[in-house]
Structures are given as structure tokens and as C-alpha cells.
Amino acid sequence: MIDDLVRAVEATLFAAEAPMTPEEISRHLNGAAVKDALAELAAHYQGRGVELVERGGRWHFQTAADLAHLLRREKEDLRRLTRAATEVLAIVAYHEPVSRAEIEAIRGVQTAKGTLDVLMEAGWVRVAGRREVPGRPTIYGTTPEFLAHFGLESRRDLPGIDELRAAGLLDPVDDAYASLTAEGPADSAANGARPEKDGESA
Amino acid sequence: MIDDLVRAVEATLFAAEAPMTPEEISRHLNGAAVKDALAELAAHYQGRGVELVERGGRWHFQTAADLAHLLRREKEDLRRLTRAATEVLAIVAYHEPVSRAEIEAIRGVQTAKGTLDVLMEAGWVRVAGRREVPGRPTIYGTTPEFLAHFGLESRRDLPGIDELRAAGLLDPVDDAYASLTAEGPADSAANGARPEKDGESA
């Protein structure tokens, strides 16, 4: 017979209208420790038509991805993002926290006010505070809904983020230029920190 | 490994926004015969936190009946009675049965309807009928819970006016009155009363 706590966690997550953190589940179940139950449930649903997944620290049940072709036809109400919005979303996700000026520096064009609004309305981008530099610009980041929507357990799962970081493609142009000219390309990232020294020796 | 059709039926019912007949499920899955799959799923979910049930020929997942209490939980917030409510409660206790107009006459301040509601929600005041005078105003009285909460055997245990005077409780308190009539934020009213209380207990 299945454990009572596991059943309770299963019922709670099935009934929930939004993904829940373990703390929220625990609070709902009068403080029970739910970590093991979550692991047991995730294992149980592995390979079934419905799966238990963790997205940005929140858990929810969803249909298995390989069944998309069966389920998709009825649900085509998903809004298509414009190219600009897609690009801005990618920049926010891979660079967060990021200011509008930084987004514009990468894209080389002004970002229409509406573009960020659309992403915030979709619930994927949020204001993440202000950068403590002159002008205190607003900075943006992604939301747990963003991770849930794109099936990412955390930002580390962003496709190709490790390669992009290793290639220095997430660094600003000036930093990348400094590290490129300082030393050979192989360990350019590591040398980025001490350009002066290399400049002297050159 | 679990059968693909069973997985598909599981995902379909999970994602469905309303219970589905086997025919609807079948149509959704390119005409597959789903009866066995439904039976297998129902058996699989038997005893789990979520169950697959048939109601009037339509199938859907629902929380196991014994876990229904998880869907609706009650949470209690401990809150301190406001000064206005405390005064009204005191007047009801000393003068019951008493109408709202009489409470206002005694307090010398208009009494919001919400204040009596709070006292009734707290379970300390109840409607005790109507006074047989023109307009038949509702009259209020205390409840047994009121006596229990305040540790009173009966209303006769409430100290009389002479005792109040002896305890200095009939001395006007300018601060308290000012903060009361100002109807400022809750904590200012509490602060107005606080030094008084400390003075008494010291």
C-alpha cells in the first residue's frame, strides 16, 4: 500500500492550480517533510502519460512531452511571440538580471516598450529590482512561470548556456575584446580578469 | 513498461477540462479502443491520492474521497480586537440587551456595522431579538462563549461602576479618546491605550 504522505502530496499537487514549492506543499500538509514523497512520486510517474516535474523549485504534474502530437490539436491558443520578443526573452533569460540598455546594446536597436510588456504580461519576465549604478536602471529577470512554460528545471538548463558562457558570448563586447586581445583564444575567458598585466608584457 | 495507449488515455484525461466519455477519448486518440486502457488506469490509480472514476458514463480524475479535506483547509489568524470593537463589546456586556442606537448613545461615537459583525464573527455577541418599540431595532447580547473566553461565571462578575471608579478606570484619558475619535490606524489606537494599561499594572 502506498504511503499516506505520498498520497497526500499526490492529491495536493493534482488539485493545485499552480506549481508548488516543497515549502508550500509542506505548509498545506501541516508541516510534513515532503522531499522523499516528491522523489518517490516523481519516480513512480516516470514514463507514464503524466509526469511529476520540478521547474524553478516548484513541482507540478504535466503530460509527457512525447504525447504532444496527441494532445496538441485542441490547444492551439498559444500566442506566437514576435521575433523581437523572442530575442528579448532569450537575452533576459541568458543574461539576467539585465537592464533595458543592456538588451538594446546586444540587439543594436531600441526595444519597443511593448516588447517587454508582452513578456511581462505572459508572466515570463518580471522586474527584478534596480541596478545600483547612476540612474538606477530597472533590471529584468525571468519568472518561475518562464521555467515551467519552457520545461526548464532551472536557468542552468537553458539550452546551450554552458557553451555560450564558456565561449564568452554572454560577456559584454568590451570585456570579450579585452580578453581576446590579451591572450590567445583558448583561455580567453580566464584572462579577462587581468588585461593590464598582459598589456604591460606586450 | 506501460502501454502507449494507456499513457495516451491517462494524459488525455489528465489534460481534459471536463469529464470525457470513452467515445470522446477514442475520437481524440484516432479511434483507438480505450475501454481496456480505462480499466487498467482505474485499477492503477486505485488507492492512490488521485483516482480515476466514472460518473454517468464520463471519466475523470479526482482526489481520493478520504483526502477531500486537503482541498479545503481552514486557517486561523489570531487578531487583537480593535479599541472600538472592545468598547462595543463592553457596552453590550454591561447593558445587554442593547440596540445599536443605544450603543452609539453610550459610546458617543457612531459605531460601524462591521464592528458588530466582528464581534459576532468572534462568537461573543449574538442577535438577541428585536425590541418591541417603533422601528423594532435589533438588540444584541453576549453569548456563552463570551463568558467562557473572559473567564466569567456570569455577567454579574463584571466589576460595577463603583469598582471601576475605585480602580481609576473612570478617569478621562485624553490620549485614548483623541486616538479613538481620530479613527487613525489601528496601531495608534492601540498605542493610545497601551501606556494606560501599563500604568495600571505597574
Added chain:
Amino acid sequence: MDGEGAQLAFDADAEWDGIGSGATEDAALYLELDGWEGPLDLLLDLARRQKVDLRRISILELVDQYLGYIERAESLRLELAADYLVMAAWLAWLKSLLLLPRDPEMQPSPEELALKLQLRLQRLGAMREAGARLMARDRLGRDVFSRGAPEGLRVDRRNRWHCDLFDLIQAYGQVKARTAPVVHMVRERPVMTLESALSRVSSLLGLALDWTDLRQFLPVLSRDDDPRLVKSALASSFVAALELAKQGKADIAQSETFGPLMLRAAK
């Protein structure tokens, strides 16, 4: 390499002339005029057409392609946004720097400018690709679905009110204290009325033989008397003196400002 670039541009040119008939890749390029997200976007697409890694693109070739594109757009009188023209001017300037003999003093060097442009294109390209990969994922609500009809978890909040007996009794005490009927006691104030001053001054005036200081007419008051009574007696007696003078029963004289006020019966 430069020659190749020119060749490519010419090819594009040829295609462009024949746009009415064939929708080739290059023709499509020109038709998408409104589709570019700014000059960098256009440059990135042109760079991609070099079909090499973005790290190995030829900047000179890219510049030629861009300038060629802008020229043709202008010759067709297509309206170009200002930033495309600004970029064209900058690229033309960069090209001239790259081709002309070096000025070793120049900062930043044309090579640095070219490399930085290349780095910018790489970054934009990386983000464009990342966006595409993101969009291709199994997305919630499109490819995978959460429960269609969740029962929902409801937490009904209830207030549990707290109040203790002392607060209750104290509150009642305050209500009573606040609303106790207020009785106003008007205390008798120590004053000398005008009437009594008038009768006193006029009777004393008959006894006085010569000029007499007004202060002599005041009742004798002890040190313990209320100073307000003293003031009141002085004020009333002064008004009484004025009244008597007005009635022609008394003369008033004062030899200096603030000096003693002298009084005598009118002759």
C-alpha cells in the same frame, strides 16, 4: 576575399534585377526590408550568408554587402530608417580605414572596431539561436499540459479574535468617563463692578478737599488679596472717574504721561 565579396554583391544585384520573376534567397532578402530588427539584424543575416562561422566572417565583405544593399534600396526609393543610413556611413568609414595606410596613433584602431563589430554580431547571433532553441522546447500549454480541471486548493482564512478581560473593563471605564455628563461650574471671579466703583468714588470725592490721587479711592486690600481684584478695582475706579468727569461732578488732571491721575470734586 574582398573580390569574393564584390562578386557576391554582384550576384545579389543580378538576382535583384530579376525579382519580379523569381523568389530566390537573395530576392527575398530585399523584400524583407521591413522585417529587419535594425541594421545589426541585417548585418547578421548578411554575415550568415557568408556561410562560415561568425568568428571567421570577412568584415570587408560584409561591409560591401551592406553598402550594396543600402544603395539598391535607395535606388528603388525604398524608405530606409535613419539608423540603417547611420550604420552605412559608419561602415563606409570603417572600410576606408581598413583599406588606407595605417595611422598608428589612431585609437581605437580600425581592427579593434572591426573585431568589436564581429563580436557584437556573434552575441546577437547567439541570442537569436538561443531564442529559437527556447521556442522549440516542449512548451507548457502547447506540447505538454497541466491538469485541465484541477479541483484547486482552497485555504479559508478565519480570524480568531483576541481580547482580555482587563481591556474589556478598561474600555467600558473609558466610555463611561468620556460620556459622563459635564457640569460647568462658573466660579465667582473677584472683581469690583463699575457700579460699586462709581458709588465709592463719588462718595469719597465729596470728602476729599483737594486734588487726590485716584489710587487713594481704591478699597484697602491686603497683600493676600487676589491681584486680579486689585487690577479690577483700579480699572473700575478709573472708568468711574471718567464717568464722573463727564457728568461734570469731578475734574481730572495728570501732570505727566503715566504720572498719577489726580481727582477732585468739581467746583
